[in-house]
Amino acid sequence: MMAFLIVLLTSLLALTTLPAAESQLYTNYYQKSCPGFAQIVQDTVTNKQITNPTTAAGTLRLFFHDCLHNGCDGSILLSSTPFNKAERDADINLSLPGDAFDVVVRAKTALELACPNTVSCADILAVATRDLVTMMGGPFYNVPLGRRDGRSSNASAVEGTLPRPAMTISQLIEVFGSRGFSVQETVALSGAHTIGFSHCSEFSSAIYNYSKSAQSDPNYNPRFASGLQQACADIKKNPTLSVFNDVMTPNKFDNVYFQNLPKGLGVLKSDHALFNDAKTRPFVELYANDQNRFFRDFAKAMEKLGVLGIQTGKRGEIRHRCDESNY
Incomplete structure (x- = not known):
């Protein structure tokens, strides 16, 4: 009996230390209101990924850009209106791939048919991201549910809240640190680059200033730099050219990205x-040598990211469409 009371007291104390909004999230949130939720999302992302193999990386990036700016409220999904330029149209978000938006829209459409006005777009994005990471060979992690969708989205507020490709480590640490992430968590989350691609425009200035002398730019392997130059040769004619972030295993979520550096x-x-x-x-070096440790730390950091700045209860709404607020 005493042991039971101790366990109960410990559980209650743990709950009281959670932020109020976070404590309202549950992994089985839709068990009664939308029992097919998990299967519908999984089927949708599987079909989309098979048809469009860049969907996983794009959705992971979309999730990052939603959560790091103003919390995981699906505000990145809102479209601009004649009266407001939404955050998805901020300069840094213009390169977010359409397949990532599309997979959320497809899941929302299916869920609205199965259980209307029940599942938030923010929850769909969170679960779709996890399912796609796992599908690519990455770690499974819990996604507590019950997020509400934010009603506002403003492009002018985005600057400075998201990591940029040319940032220094101090700047990256500051961006993630301002959201409560440690240096190690920042590195773990950077491992998301194990899948996906970067546009040539994001690094072309570095590779085209590169000479054959190793002293001129010690960052790039000379043969690799030459390969990047060839891949990005037509960038002026085609600014959408891109290359894989992990050239060794671009379609597998693993620790090879860290081994490449x-x-x-x-x-x-x-x-x-x-x-x-x-x-x-x-x-x-830790993650390059120990994939299990990388997976464990990445999963924990993603769970932490997924509850950042969430709206629950009477805050926010359940959007009828992911690209527009209900009013």
């Missing part, structure tokens, strides 16, 4: 900086 096989300035900076290099 000491070899000069990083694509972006921020990738190179992770290995070159003394604050982050130990974690790069």
Whole structure:
């Protein structure tokens, strides 16, 4: 009896330490109101990923851009109106891929048919991201549900809240640190670059200033830089050209991204900086040598990211459409 009381008291104390909004999230939130929720999302993302293999990386990036700016409220999904320029149209978000938006819309459409006015777009994005990461070979992690959709989205408020490809480590640490993430968590989340791609425009200035002398730019492996130059040769004619962030296993969620960095096989300035900076290099080396540790730390960081700035209860709404507020 005494042991039971101790366990009960410990559980109650744990609940009281949770933020009020976070404590209203449950992994089985839709068990009664929309029992087919998990299966509908899983079927949708599976079909989309098979048809469009870049969907997983794009959705993961979309989730990052939603949560790091103003919390995980689905505000990145809102379209601009004649009276408001939404955050999805901010300069840094213009390169977010259409397939990522589309997979959320498809899941929302199916869910509205199964259980109207029940499932938020923010929850769909969170679960779709997890399912796609797992589908690519990454870790499974819990996604508590019950987020409400935000009603506002403003492009002018985005600047400075999201990581940019050319940021220094100090700047990256500041961006993630302002959201409560440690240096190690920042490195773990950067491992999302194990899948996906970057546009040539995001790093072209570095590779085209590169010479054959190793001293001129020690960050890039010379052969790799040459390959990037060839891949991005037509950038002036085609600004949408892109390359994989992990050239070794681009379609598999693993720790090879971290193994690439000491070899000069990083694509972006921020990738190179992770290995070159003394604050982050130990974690790069840790994850390069231990994929299980990377997966465990990435999963924990994603769980933390997924409840950032959420709206629950009477705050926010359940949108009828993911691209527009109900009023």
